[in-house]
Amino acid sequence: MGTHLITGGAGFVSVNLTRQLLARGECVIAVDDLSRGKLAFLDEFEANPHFHFVKQDCSAAAQLRECVLDFHRKDAIAEAWLLAANSDIPAGVTDPHVDLSRTFMTTFATLLVVRELGIPIVHFASSSAVYGDHSDLAVAENNGPLEPISNYGAMKLASEAQIRAAVESYLKRANIFRFPNVVGLPATHGIILDLIRKACHSSNGGFDVLGDGTQQKVYLHIADLVEAMLYIRDNAKGRYNVYNIGPQDDGVSVRGIAEAVRDRVALGAELWFSGGDRGWVGDVPRFRYDTGKLAALGWRPRMGSSEAIARAVDEIAREEAGG
């Protein structure tokens, strides 16, 4: 079994990935600066001798190298999962440094360490945000143009590009996962958590919803996402593999999500839409994904967008209610 380095190791996706890797008998070194990830998310792994956590900012290459060197000498790191990133898109619009340092420089610095230690394989959490606004066109991996409309999307694209150049020069293999919106536990941010909190704390018969409710996006449940990442890791054979990961449907509207939340935690409450077709700068109002490449590789999600939302609403509502 191999040793896996996971950057952003205390974040939403990493925790779920770590659970699966440990279940397979692999070793995990999770590195996170805990700026958004939470130590409490890792409690379940505490007793596992195959799990190690290091608190470190992954955008500092020399320190990151220092942190993982002892582990690497004992048992060479076979794969690096680059999951560190800013997850607050509006924060990155206000201050471009946020996505520079947390979305791009984490990738850049980790690649320096990967090269120095000779780690052969890299997996990268990219995003549908690299495509920008393609309206109703279902975008496939090879489609252009790539015109991200947020600094977050820009720095995800920059990261992909840097990894692609690394494949030419020193990496044996890289898998690029273009994530859609992902829902599930542990919920750190996102529309479901926001709406559940608003709905639960509302005292006047309704709650606010950003936009006009028509924004429609695809959603994947975290359980499906991690399964897809591992499936691609196990089955993609190229040196540089880019995959859209997502459900094969047209998604769910913001209104649909708000209604699911209402029906679960605030039955009968009114929905107050703020209006406009975008919630914030850099928000893509409508987005569709072509996931044919991943389907051709042999993987399909268990849940569609609506089921993913329903399950996540239930899970998060339960968690917010205190378990």
Place this chain on the structure above:
Amino acid sequence: MGTHLITGGAGFVSVNLTRQLLARGECVIAVDDLSRGKLAFLDEFEANPHFHFVKQDCSAAAQLRECVLDFHRKDAIAEAWLLAANSDIPAGVTDPHVDLSRTFMTTFATLLVVRELGIPIVHFASSSAVYGDHSDLAVAENNGPLEPISNYGAMKLASEAQIRAAVESYLKRANIFRFPNVVGLPATHGIILDLIRKACHSSNGGFDVLGDGTQQKVYLHIADLVEAMLYIRDNAKGRYNVYNIGPQDDGVSVRGIAEAVRDRVALGAELWFSGGDRGWVGDVPRFRYDTGKLAALGWRPRMGSSEAIARAVDEIAREEAGG
């Protein structure tokens, strides 16, 4: 007439652009750290009251802002030409920091200043390197995938992405010029200069040529390039305009360039090819460009690849011989 900020203002393209802008009666503030650009290139503008030069590293936002603020207060900067970049691709392969700081951070920092000063229009010197290796396919602006195989190409793509996000947020307009290989004076680097120097200093009847000579690329003369940049600036109407700039032909092989050099400066010399289909990591062996979008806008180059090479070989040989 407006005031133009040019970063990398003492470089090859900037000098030729400045000459045209000044001829139109515009004002130019050229900023350059002189790491590769040369002060001597700017001698011809010294007496022009519409030209100002400031020595400054453009990747340092606060200092860059400081440098241009007085000019901006007197006469608001209307357009920023982002031409600062590392021009030594192999150096960037060895050390990724080179393209990070000189190709990407120059763009990132200049955009911070552009936003703060409210400069509405940005022009960016991008590159065919953003496409990566598409073999014989003639790539158009909207074609994907974008898979740069050098850190230089990666950081040019990162810059494009950051500018695209800025258009969504605060820029009025951005023009992205995807340059092909560009030849002409003042020559600071590149295959023609290398070959002329090798041919001139050879004392044993021949000179070395990297690769097997079959690498074929399109070349544009700098006079055509600057004309195209200004044409796009004057005529493109969108908020975010991406244009391939190049000749409408299949290019010239390395052998063809070596022969042009031989015939100009070392008649009868032998050509010694090092072999292999790439000169260095990140070198694209064959590249074709679809320039239909620029043609549709109404612009066509005066010189094809062969004429551009012939004229540049003559100009550079003359310069190397001491004028």
